[in-house]
Amino acid sequence: MSLTLEIVTPEARVYSDTIDTVVIPTVDGEIGILPGHIPLLTQVADGELRVTKGGKELFLAVGDGFAQVEGDKISILAERAITEEKIDEAAVEEALKRAEAQLKDAAHLDPAEQEHLHSVMRFAGVQLALKRRKR
Amino acid sequence: MASTRDIRRRIKSVKNTRQITKAMELVAASKMKKAQQLALAGRPYTQLLSGMIAALAPRVAELKHPFLDQREVKTRGILLVTTDKGLCGPLNANLFKLVTEIKTPAKFFTMGRKGAQFIARTHRDLAADFAVQDRAPFAEVKVAIEHMVQKYLEGEIDTVEVIYSRFKNTLVQESALRPVLPLASLASFISQAQADAGTTVTKQDDRDMIFEPSAPKVLEALLPFYVNRQIYQLVLSARASEHSARMVAMKTAKDNATKLVGELSLEYNKARQAAITQEILEIAAAQFAA
Numbered sequence: 001m002s003l004t005l006e007i008v009t010p011e012a013r014v015y016s017d018t019i020d021t022v023v024i025p026t027v028d029g030e031i032g033i034l035p036g037h038i039p040l041l042t043q044v045a046d047g048e049l050r051v052t053k054g055g056k057e058l059f060l061a062v063g064d065g066f067a068q069v070e071g072d073k074i075s076i077l078a079e080r081a082i083t084e085e086k087i088d089e090a091a092v093e094e095a096l097k098r099a100e101a102q103l104k105d106a107a108h109l110d111p112a113e114q115e116h117l118h119s120v121m122r123f124a125g126v127q128l129a130l131k132r133r134k135r
Numbered sequence: 136m137a138s139t140r141d142i143r144r145r146i147k148s149v150k151n152t153r154q155i156t157k158a159m160e161l162v163a164a165s166k167m168k169k170a171q172q173l174a175l176a177g178r179p180y181t182q183l184l185s186g187m188i189a190a191l192a193p194r195v196a197e198l199k200h201p202f203l204d205q206r207e208v209k210t211r212g213i214l215l216v217t218t219d220k221g222l223c224g225p226l227n228a229n230l231f232k233l234v235t236e237i238k239t240p241a242k243f244f245t246m247g248r249k250g251a252q253f254i255a256r257t258h259r260d261l262a263a264d265f266a267v268q269d270r271a272p273f274a275e276v277k278v279a280i281e282h283m284v285q286k287y288l289e290g291e292i293d294t295v296e297v298i299y300s301r302f303k304n305t306l307v308q309e310s311a312l313r314p315v316l317p318l319a320s321l322a323s324f325i326s327q328a329q330a331d332a333g334t335t336v337t338k339q340d341d342r343d344m345i346f347e348p349s350a351p352k353v354l355e356a357l358l359p360f361y362v363n364r365q366i367y368q369l370v371l372s373a374r375a376s377e378h379s380a381r382m383v384a385m386k387t388a389k390d391n392a393t394k395l396v397g398e399l400s401l402e403y404n405k406a407r408q409a410a411i412t413q414e415i416l417e418i419a420a421a422q423f424a425a
Binding site for chain 2: 066070
């Protein structure tokens with residue numbers, strides 16, 4: 001029995017395939033899902049998601065969302081998600097700098113906006129860590 | 136028969152109108168593209184999110200959250216999402232039809248000037264009106280959502296429902312009433328929608344669901360998030376409908392103007408011809424007489 005994994009963000013469906021196993025970063029630490037897992041609803045934290053399919057491993061950076069396991073279907077809703085090969089290091093660093101600069105004069109920003117910038121920075125950090133570790 | 140001058144004047148005015156409607160069509164078309172993209176891109180996400188909530192539904196009994204409580208409905212809270220401007224065909228009128236069908240006591244919250252005007256004109260209970268820019272940034276929509284949720288939690292309204300025009304495609308938009316809160320009614324609504332769309336209901340895993348870190352914590356995060364996202368998606372859909380409807384209306388107006396110009400030109404030429412013939416006749420008659 002194989003699992004179907006679907007990762008969706010507000011902008012697009014990032015990943016949809018049948019897979020063997022997946023490791024999801026959650027607020028309580030990583031959770032590995034194998035076929036026949038008990039139904040689960042959990043909060044996804046910023047981090048790297050590992051998919052194993054036919055002996056090959058695929059990495060994705062995900063951030064802020066929810067994951068649900070029901071039967072052999074895993075659905076992940078994330079605010080942001082990107083597959084490893086699509087990460088553009090230069091662009092991420094640029095975004096990180098922009099967010100930092102904006103946070104410097106945080107006095108003008110309302111809490112929601114600050115929170116948003118922080119999460120952008122966290123996600124940027126995850127992406128960079130993932131990209132650099134591979135080398 | 137009208138004089139050539141009158142006809143000429145009319146042709147000119149129709150041509151002006153055509154130019155304006157053509158410009159408006161182009162503007163609407165470019166806005167439509169963006170709005171449609173936004174609305175369609177967000178759809179799988181929202182559907183999946185609804186699916187998650189629906190999966191919770193059978194377990195609602197043992198979960199505690201104000202959004203899940205089914206209480207007696209005394210006053211309905213209805214968010215009416217209309218356009219700010221007119222000239223978009225029957226879009227708003229169709230929404231108002233839905234409003235007039237509501238006979239039970241309800242408080243209305245509006246987004247879009249046309250809706251606010253209608254509610255005020257028909258002496259319904261207008262609780263609040265929210266101005267949202269054309270691009271419908273989330274920050275502005277959120278203000279409205281938070282306000283309604285606040286009222287819902289305070290008990291001033293017992294449901295949160297949204298009347299909006301559902302975007303199907305460029306030519307078809309249908310007005311719809313979508314219940315959002317309480318979520319208890321959601322499962323039945325979703326299975327209904329799935330049946331309508333012809334998709335099969337995913338098979339349910341009836342083992343107990345576990346929640347990490349804990350059920351209250353997950354619900355605390357998931358439910359408000361769901362409500363925000365859901366209503367925002369509806370607003371995006373309404374915006375896509377608006378621009379599509381406006382583009383179609385303007386295109387029809389432009390085509391009509393073109394047709395009218397054609398007809399008027401024909402009439403004008405006939406009148407001109409008749410006048411010339413008349414003149415020649417008169418000259419000829421005068422020569423004969425001399």
